[in-house]
Amino acid sequence: MDTAYHEILQRSSNWYLFPTYTGQVSEDIECDVFSSACPSRPVLEDVTGRWGALALGALADGPMRFNELRRHVDGVSQKMLAQSLQALERDGLVLRDVQSTFPLKVEYSLTPTGAVLAGKLLDLIAYLTTSMPTILTAQQTYDEAHTG
Amino acid sequence: MDTAYHEILQRSSNWYLFPTYTGQVSEDIECDVFSSACPSRPVLEDVTGRWGALALGALADGPMRFNELRRHVDGVSQKMLAQSLQALERDGLVLRDVQSTFPLKVEYSLTPTGAVLAGKLLDLIAYLTTSMPTILTAQQTYDEAHTG
DNA sequence: CGGGATCCGTGGTGATACTG
DNA sequence: CAGTATCACCACGGATCCCG
Numbered sequence A, B: 001m002d003t004a005y006h007e008i009l010q011r012s013s014n015w016y017l018f019p020t021y022t023g024q025v026s027e028d029i030e031c032d033v034f035s036s037a038c039p040s041r042p043v044l045e046d047v048t049g050r051w052g053a054l055a056l057g058a059l060a061d062g063p064m065r066f067n068e069l070r071r072h073v074d075g076v077s078q079k080m081l082a083q084s085l086q087a088l089e090r091d092g093l094v095l096r097d098v099q100s101t102f103p104l105k106v107e108y109s110l111t112p113t114g115a116v117l118a119g120k121l122l123d124l125i126a127y128l129t130t131s132m133p134t135i136l137t138a139q140q141t142y143d144e145a146h147t148g
Numbered sequence C: 001c002g003g004g005a006t007c008c009g010t011g012g013t014g015a016t017a018c019t020g
Numbered sequence D: 001c002a003g004t005a006t007c008a009c010c011a012c013g014g015a016t017c018c019c020g
Helices: A003-011 A040-048 A050-059 A066-072 A078-090 A112-145 B003-011 B040-048 B050-059 B066-072 B078-090 B112-145
Strands: A094-099 A105-110 B094-099 B105-110
Touching: A040 A050, A040 A078, A040 A112, A040 B050, A040 B112, A050 A066, A050 A078, A050 A094, A050 A105, A050 A112, A050 B040, A066 A078, A066 A105, A078 A094, A078 B112, A105 A112, A112 B040, A112 B078, A112 B112, B040 B050, B040 B078, B040 B112, B050 B066, B050 B078, B050 B094, B050 B105, B050 B112, B066 B078, B066 B105, B078 B094, B105 B112
Parallel strands: none
Antiparallel strands: A094 A105, B094 B105
16 A cells, blocks of 8 residues: 555545545455555444444344434434434445435435444444443452552 | 433443442343443443454454554554553453563453454454445445535 | 534544653 | 653534424
């Protein structure tokens, strides 16, 4: 990965460009999340980000409307949910189906790729959940040791 | 989960308390990341957060020293890496071994629980990586459709 | 109902410098 | 080498209002 490409990508903080990917996308692209310039970095953040992960996980239950999703992902604001969903839609992980009836009806669902990622996320979350007793005691121990 | 407990937890933004978990931790705790008050929420953020996820993933390669880790996780600042590692250590997912030689030597490694989570993260990352061509074209399509 | 637009606080984040 | 401390800043994220 040459330095010029590096510089271009690092300059754009949130809205990333990948000029070299324009046109045909060959499979011999080296994609490494551990490299800060790789386009996969922001996608990983969309997927594992605070609300993105929960939105994906919730959608694994099946298609859902906006406010329905909002209730599932407890604590998320309208703004952040809309923002996260847009990012996921842009990444081709979430589908947005608008029915222009009145009142407006918008259904969100997972694309095949999104469904796989959601599954892996839920797998991680499930393990995390079962590990919570261990984790909580670890936190207590740590906090007691670091008093002051 | 009663409301009083709910309120206490919601007030603390980042440094969370779980008074009801003090003492013995029974297994019949309902732990649901989708509930904003659940102690697993902040842990999930530690694990899937911007730098936490990459740190865990890097440590799956084996124990590593601080600056070694810093080179692996390209783009992370000292501050954020230290911060992320502390959170993971507090959660009992990362072990910190200090050798008080000179120069100072600190080795980070994964605990058993951390290793499992790291594995699941790497699994997700691997799939994400292979999906990048699809995702990139999806992004292009989206961007072209939303011109203006 | 599902957002977009706007305003605004605060805290997450990085740069720099300093300590053990 | 492995952090901590301080500072300054911008973006995240919430609240509110408004539109289709």
